[in-house]
Amino acid sequence: LHTERKYLKNAKIGEGTYAVVYDGIIVSTKQKIAIKKIKVGLLKDGLDLTAIREVKFLQELKHPNIVNLVDVFSHKTNLNLVLEFLDWDLEKVIKDKNIYFMPGDIKSWMQMMLRGLDHCHKNWVLHRDMKPNNLLLNGETGELKIADFGLARDWGDPSRGMTSQVVTRWYRAPELLMGAKQYSYAVDIWSVGCIFAELMLRTPYFAGDSDIDQLTKIFHALGTPTEQEWQHMSDLPEYVPFEPRPKVPLRHYFTAASADTLDLLAKMLVFDPNKRITAHDALLHPYFRSKPRPTALGALPKHK
Numbered sequence: 156l157h158t159e160r161k162y163l164k165n166a167k168i169g170e171g172t173y174a175v176v177y178d179g180i181i182v183s184t185k186q187k188i189a190i191k192k193i194k195v196g197l198l199k200d201g202l203d204l205t206a207i208r209e210v211k212f213l214q215e216l217k218h219p220n221i222v223n224l225v226d227v228f229s230h231k232t233n234l235n236l237v238l239e240f241l242d243w244d245l246e247k248v249i250k251d252k253n254i255y256f257m258p259g260d261i262k263s264w265m266q267m268m269l270r271g272l273d274h275c276h277k278n279w280v281l282h283r284d285m286k287p288n289n290l291l292l293n294g295e296t297g298e299l300k301i302a303d304f305g306l307a308r309d310w311g312d313p314s315r316g317m318t319s320q321v322v323t324r325w326y327r328a329p330e331l332l333m334g335a336k337q338y339s340y341a342v343d344i345w346s347v348g349c350i351f352a353e354l355m356l357r358t359p360y361f362a363g364d365s366d367i368d369q370l371t372k373i374f375h376a377l378g379t380p381t382e383q384e385w386q387h388m389s390d391l392p393e394y395v396p397f398e399p400r401p402k403v404p405l406r407h408y409f410t411a412a413s414a415d416t417l418d419l420l421a422k423m424l425v426f427d428p429n430k431r432i433t434a435h436d437a438l439l440h441p442y443f444r445s446k447p448r449p450t451a452l453g454a455l456p457k458h459k
């Protein structure tokens with residue numbers, strides 16, 4: 156039974172909201188991998204072929220800034236994802252106060268993030284759960300790769316509260332917080348805007364402790380949207396009327412940022428999802444052409 160194994164599973168290296176992650180190797184090549192086992196009992200109607208087919212589709216999504224999904228297999232009632240192994244992530248970098256980084260480093264990470272995102276959006280896949288610890292880094296080469304693309308769906312919906320661990324809502328777009336059932340690629344751009352801000356502040360920009368508080372924090376930081384700038388906002392299922400608050404210029408919080416930086420950030424943090432910048436257009440923004448240049452891969456902070 157164990158003689159023809161393709162992969163060797165080693166130790167448990169982490170536990171997420173809907174999965175347990177192990178490190179391992181591909182036996183034939185000795186290449187290091189991460190095996191992500193989607194927890195039993197989470198799959199709504201058992202493990203149907205549709206779920207596997209959908210994830211198989213993600214295997215085709217190859218890009219230098221997307222964590223490579225090497226293989227997908229089921230074992231008993233689990234879904235197992237075999238992923239390229241990466242040893243570091245952006246959350247650890249942001250939190251480690253011994254690591255200094257520069258505006259050019261942020262630009263380089265933003266560019267890699269948006270390139271990965273753009274590739275997926277062009278292939279009709281959204282992420283829905285972009286956050287710093289889903290942005291994995293190769294601590295040696297400096298490459299940034301987005302993890303878990305297209306995997307944040309019902310069978311792994313963290314908001315259902317598998318464990319007592321509550322999924323972070325700090326990167327969630329306002330339309331999702333207001334219960335939008337139909338949403339678009341714009342939800343990922345909102346998250347990228349929050350991450351962009353966090354890279355500059357080195358602390359989460361909107362750190363709400365409930366869905367309502369999340370919207371309140373956003374409104375306090377940016378001011379409230381008007382019906383005129385976000386039409387049909389009040390038709391959203393969980394819309395709750397709020398006291399209007401004046402617009403706050405981003406400059407108020409980001410005193411040292413360049414005008415280009417704040418212009419791009421503002422275009423990502425637009426309330427109306429239809430007016431929010433796309434990944435494609437963000438990559439063409441003057442921010443990426445103005446100085447400082449994005450830091451070269453080899454010059455980015457390294458994982459010691």
Ligand code: ADP
Nearest residue numbers: 168169170171172173174176189238239240241
């Ligand atoms: P979360 O639900 O918090 O996003 P995940 O389920 O994605 O967490 O992963 C749990 C942990 O497993 C991560 O914190 C990380 O340490 C590790 N991990 C996930 N994917 C990989 C990978 N491709 N390479 C190395 N480690 C990984």
